[in-house]
Amino acid sequence: MARSTARKRALNTLYEADEKGQDILSLLAERIAEPGAQTPLPDYAIEIVRGVADHRRDIDRTLNDHSTGWKVRRMGVVDRNILRIAVWEILFNDDVPDKVAIDEALALAKTLCDDDSPAFIHGLLSAVCSDREAVLSALAQAEEPATDVPAEAVDEGVGVDADMDGESE
Template sequence: MARSTARKRALNTLYEADEKGQDILSLLAERIEHPGAQTPLPDYAVEIVRGVAEHRRDIDTVLGECSTSWKVSRMPVVDRNIMRIAAWEIMYNDDVPSGVAIDEAMALAKTLCDADSPNFIYGLLSAVAAKTQENTQENTNE
């Protein structure tokens, strides 16, 4: 299954947990055990959801630091979770280049978000990528 599809399925799970105020990992366990009418979650979707759950505090901190106008808690739920997925890929998944993570986030945003969201998401994720690259270079130089 394509990673694009896995990202969409991960987004559905993160969105549901966020909307319900449910623990991400407990919802993930439910979805794995009882996929319902849908096909089982792809392995990469599970990896994304676990990664976001494990690093959500750090991801939200970086998103908040890079946002000039919105607190993470005030961002629309879909936008916030699209950015969490991309930020996890940028910050923690070396297999996915930052540009790919941003492009995939943009594809989701263009189909699922309101008209203003893609520009905001692009700008914020670009800042996350730059900050992550900066931190990586600093750690390499130490």
């Protein structure tokens, strides 16, 4: 099955989870177990949905940082999920050239979104691509725990003024 079709199927799953307010991975598990009237999800669609779910915070932060005037939560549901797929491909899937990720996102936007969406999506994805190395560097640094904070504190979200027992002073 063509990757274009897989992207559309991934978009359908992400859209549904977004609209329902459902956890992406739980919906994906349902779609894998019970495809319903549709054919089973292609492997690449599953890879996209898992990738977006695993990196959603980083993807949304990247979109918010590069978007002027529109935060992710204010974007149309279809637009934001097209963008999430493309940003996942740009940042986390080295098998897809950036230009292909952008072109595929634009193809989806032209058929599924309003007339202004393709230009917005193109501009935002171009900005992410131009800043790709800086974004990846910032994401890598954000994943490294601070050296003066115990790892348990980072995992539990405890502040830096917590002692070794996890209690705040």
